[in-house]
Amino acid sequence: MAEKPRFVIVGAGLVGSMLAAMLGREGFEVEVLERRGDPRAGKMESGRSINLAISARGLNALSRLSLDDEILSLGVKLYRRAIHSPTGEISHQAYGVGGQAINSFSRGELNRALAQAAGDAPGVTLRFGRRCLEIDPVAGKVTHVDAATGDDLRTSTGVVVGADGAFSVVRGVLQKREHQDYAQHFLAHGYKELFIPTRADGTPALELNAMHIWPRGRFMMMAMANTDGSFTVTLYLPMTGENGFDRLTTRDEVRGFFDRHFPDAVPLMPTLLDDFFANPTGAMVTVRTFPWQLGGRTLLIGDAAHAIVPFYGQGANAGFEDCLELIEQIRKSPNDLEAAFRRYQDIRKPNSEAIADLALANFNEMRDHVASPWFLVKKRLEKAIHRVLPGWFVPLYSMISFSLIPYAEARARAERQARVLKRVGLGIALAAVALIVWAVR
Ligand SMILES: Cc1cc2nc3c(=O)[nH]c(=O)nc-3n(C[C@H](O)[C@H](O)[C@H](O)COP(=O)(O)OP(=O)(O)OC[C@H]3O[C@@H](n4cnc5c(N)ncnc54)[C@H](O)[C@@H]3O)c2cc1C
CATH class of the missing domain: 3.50.50.60 (FAD/NAD(P)-binding domain)
Structure with missing residues (x-):
């Protein structure tokens, strides 16, 4: 043998x-x-x-x-996204249905x-x-x-x-x-690790069981909990240009940038400036x-x-x-x-x-779309359809994160689902127009 x-x-x-x-x-x-x-x-x-x-x-x-x-x-279970608006309001979006969660390790x-x-x-x-x-x-x-x-x-x-x-x-x-x-292919953006410690009394400074996202269009920040109640923060910025890492070279510039874009996070990050300059920018x-x-x-x-x-x-x-x-x-x-x-x-x-x-x-979805009301409506609709027709419609995120469906199959299925929904949506819109035309005659 x-x-x-x-x-x-x-x-x-x-x-x-x-x-x-x-x-x-x-x-x-x-x-x-x-x-x-x-x-x-x-x-x-x-x-x-x-x-x-x-x-x-x-x-x-x-x-x-x-x-x-x-x-x-x-690990720490993350059941939802917590979206932080530029003015500090927080809205939530569940990741899955029935208590589904991803895990932060x-x-x-x-x-x-x-x-x-x-x-x-x-x-x-x-x-x-x-x-x-x-x-x-x-x-x-x-x-x-x-x-x-x-x-x-x-x-x-x-x-x-x-x-x-x-x-x-x-x-x-x-x-x-x-x-x-x-x-x-390198992304035009880089990332930097930052940190949110627990509060002085040892409690978490943010909701523990959520993925915190600060979407700002072309850039974003996110935070995931550690088991001790602190948070590891990742800042994603363009490497160069407007709001880019290359524009943030002094403590004043960094502080001003954070005050403008992430005002609710600044008080939670006492070592922000030290971390920003000590930690490398990753590609x-x-x-x-x-x-x-x-x-x-x-x-x-x-x-x-x-x-x-x-x-x-x-x-x-x-x-x-x-x-x-x-x-x-x-x-x-x-x-x-x-x-x-x-x-x-x-x-x-x-x-x-x-x-x-x-x-x-x-x-694009994380840094931009999650902040849009249309995105919220779409996600809610997807979940509602999934609840009614679980065998037919599964949101793409659920297929990727909560199932073992091969990635390529999940993508193809999501494309098929989107095509059908588009046709159904178009059908409903046409029926509504026909109804209005009939009613006003
Ligand atoms: C910012 C960021 C966030 C991420 N978040 C997630 C996430 O939330 N979920 C997720 O699933 N994935 C995430 N990933 C991706 C994940 O980190 C990688 O896919 C994963 O680490 C790949 O594991 P690996 O063992 O293939 O490679 P690596 O983790 O890179 O390990 C490679 C190992 O090889 C060693 N090595 C390299 N060269 C040599 C050499 N010449 N001789 C001997 N040893 C060598 C290195 O020291 C290292 O230990 C993230 C990545 C980044 C950058």
Whole structure:
């Protein structure tokens, strides 16, 4: 019988750690190389980590590792959006029906739980502080060094999995080969993390179980709760030009900008100016590439295969779904990894394209449309139709966040639903006009 292949995973972020845990449980030998330190050892900075919204798809994958209950206890449920107007009024929009919620997690806590699961899985070796320099995608070799010193050059061999994020070194090597399609698109906006602490008496300064959004047309701010009652805030601004990061260079400019656009948030952010200048401005990129595998020896997963912008809160959820699909396909043909990898990429690629497009479109919705009364009416109507005809009509947001319907299918179904509703709407309008004409005759 052929020897069971061993895997070398580059990157122990959310997706690399989850995949290592799953492959280990399938009986594979796995070596994981991660340039950062071990998240299991580090003390978490309470309340000061970037948080992520994890919904049905992510929870489904976590449940396969029996981690869903543990992880849920580390999160805060968000049942609705709380929209903050420029004058400080707050209106609410429920995300789903019947108590459906997305979950706000600290990225660090989630990564720590997944690294723990990977470390506990049989046959998995985690090597932190190792930076991958090069790979040979045909031979299945990874060259890596001590991330701190750049010394101690070593080589690991096996099936190479690039789980090394949006700027993947593994993908970089594949990109240099013929027939590797590749495109990256940077958003003209960047983001910056800010912070709302608890009040002096320890209570949350905002409603805990809501995603807070300050939509301002071309830019926006949002805040998600941490378990200690503080909030991680993310500010999304154009990189340059009007209301851009490049215009905010002094403490007075930042203070004036916040007083003008987010007056209700300013009193809640005592470290606003320090945070603004201490925290980096992040870029947001959409990466599209194909194929995702080479000869059953090298594979891409998670952001390395399909980085998307964060506005549907689905990047990690999508990466977790990749892991489930990959394991399912490996189970189908454990002795033919190339066939398994081909099926995995063919199934996941159209879905990653769909969520990449939806995430870009949702930026317009979050920064602009959510503030419009028409948007509210449309959302209410969608929910009402869903309640009456749940089998026929499901709002797109619900399909993406509260179901396991593949992203591409969800998008196609939403387009069909919209076409029918348009026709019904047109029919009703025509009937109304006919009625008026008949009545006035
Ligand atoms: C502002 C923002 C908000 C987001 N919000 C959400 C959300 O609400 N919900 C959601 O589902 N997704 C969200 N995302 C997306 C989510 O963060 C990513 O999709 C997810 O982190 C991808 O996981 P990954 O493991 O593929 O990549 P990463 O998390 O980037 O992990 C890659 C790992 O590889 C390591 N690495 C990189 N290069 C090397 C190398 N050369 N050698 C060794 N190791 C290496 C890195 O150190 C890292 O640990 C958000 C993203 C951003 C930027």
